[in-house]
Amino acid sequence: MPSSIHQLPWVSVITVNFNDAQNLKKTIANVKQQDYPHLEYIVIDGGSTDASKEIIIENEVDISKWVSEKDQGIFDAMNKGVSLAKGEYVLFMNAGDRFLSPKVISEVFSLKESTEADLVYGHHEVYYPKFIKKKKALPVNYLWKHMIFSHQALFTRKTLLQKHPFDLSYQIAADFHFIFNCYRSRKKFFNAPFFIAGYLAGGKSELQVIKAYRENKSIVFQHHPKLSIKLFHYWLIAKQYLLVLLRKLLPKKAYLTLMQWKNKA
Numbered sequence: 681m682p683s684s685i686h687q688l689p690w691v692s693v694i695t696v697n698f699n700d701a702q703n704l705k706k707t708i709a710n711v712k713q714q715d716y717p718h719l720e721y722i723v724i725d726g727g728s729t730d731a732s733k734e735i736i737i738e739n740e741v742d743i744s745k746w747v748s749e750k751d752q753g754i755f756d757a758m759n760k761g762v763s764l765a766k767g768e769y770v771l772f773m774n775a776g777d778r779f780l781s782p783k784v785i786s787e788v789f790s791l792k793e794s795t796e797a798d799l800v801y802g803h804h805e806v807y808y809p810k811f812i813k814k815k816k817a818l819p820v821n822y823l824w825k826h827m828i829f830s831h832q833a834l835f836t837r838k839t840l841l842q843k844h845p846f847d848l849s850y851q852i853a854a855d856f857h858f859i860f861n862c863y864r865s866r867k868k869f870f871n872a873p874f875f876i877a878g879y880l881a882g883g884k885s886e887l888q889v890i891k892a893y894r895e896n897k898s899i900v901f902q903h904h905p906k907l908s909i910k911l912f913h914y915w916l917i918a919k920q921y922l923l924v925l926l927r928k929l930l931p932k933k934a935y936l937t938l939m940q941w942k943n944k945a
Contacts, residue, residue: 686792690718691785691835692767696757696774698726703776703880705735710778712742716785720744720767724757755846755854762841769800769835777832777879780805788835788872797870799862800835801828805878812878820869823860824900824909826893826916831855832877840867852888853895860899890924893917 693711697704704723711721725732725748733748740746745764751757758772773779781787794800806813818828840862846854863869897913 686795688716688718688789689768689795690720690766691716691769691771691789692720692722692761692765692838693771693773694722694724694758694761694765695777696724696726696754696761696772697728697732698757698775699728699730699732700775701728701731701735704732705739707773707775707777708735708739708742711773712739713782714779714785715782716789718767719785720765722746722761722764724751724761724764725749726751726757752848753851755848755850759841759845762838762845765838767838770838770841771835772831773877774832774879777877779877780875784874784876787874788876791870791872793870794835794872796868798837798840798867799859799869800872801869802833802872802874802876804830804833804876806830806881807878808881813881814875817871819871820863823863824904825912826896827856827859830877830879832879833875834859850895850899852892853899856896857899864903890917890920893920
């Protein structure tokens with residue numbers, strides 16, 4: 681636990697879940713290992729029909745607040761979590777996600793720069809069937825290209841999320857829309873030098889990657905009409921079409937080997 685002269689803020693960790701009981705159980709166990717002294721934990725379940733609700737009830741002692749009811753999808757659930765949060769900062773650690781160390785929140789907020797920023801982000805890992813991809817966060821001026829960090833590795837001031845809730849018209853890129861507009865409005869970002877979180881490959885944004893890139897493109901094009909930027913995004917989308925085609929044509933083992941080589945290159 682950090683010994684610091686600056687006051688440590690309250691942090692609300694929010695887990696969104698729907699019919700993913702086993703991964704929810706793992707994430708709850710992971711979050712409760714955090715040694716941070718000012719931590720609130722909220723679970724938003726979308727009215728699951730599996731054992732999720734039972735797992736939440738079994739772990740109520742480690743959960744500050746929870747609800748289990750139908751919602752309009754992940755971003756609606758995330759907005760709901762924000763409405764219940766009391767922390768100064770919010771981080772979304774959904775079912776299947778995990779912190780990489782029990783001390784990582786303490787490490788992040790031991791830095792004075794973190795407590796002075798509006799958005800604090802770090803590095804993350806992605807877990808594939810046969811390999812782990814370590815992804816270092818990029819400087820914020822790369823945001824015109826794509827997401828430069830994962831939402832699991834991002835602490836955001838709650839007041840920003842309250843004032844600008846996730847736009848449900850974006851099915852996949854509502855988080856990118858929020859982050860990109862924070863950058864455009866000159867909110868203060870800080871890149872904390874830690875690997876903060878990890879998540880399983882195969883989430884919605886990955887399974888519908890072309891749709892995700894198209895939504896990202898529409899967000900960026902609203903503010904960056906330059907031809908070079910447009911060409912970059914069209915190239916990104918074309919590359920994804922090629923990868924989707926390869927996934928269909930190649931045997932699964934060969935495709936996974938190709939992805940492993942690509943991610944190590």
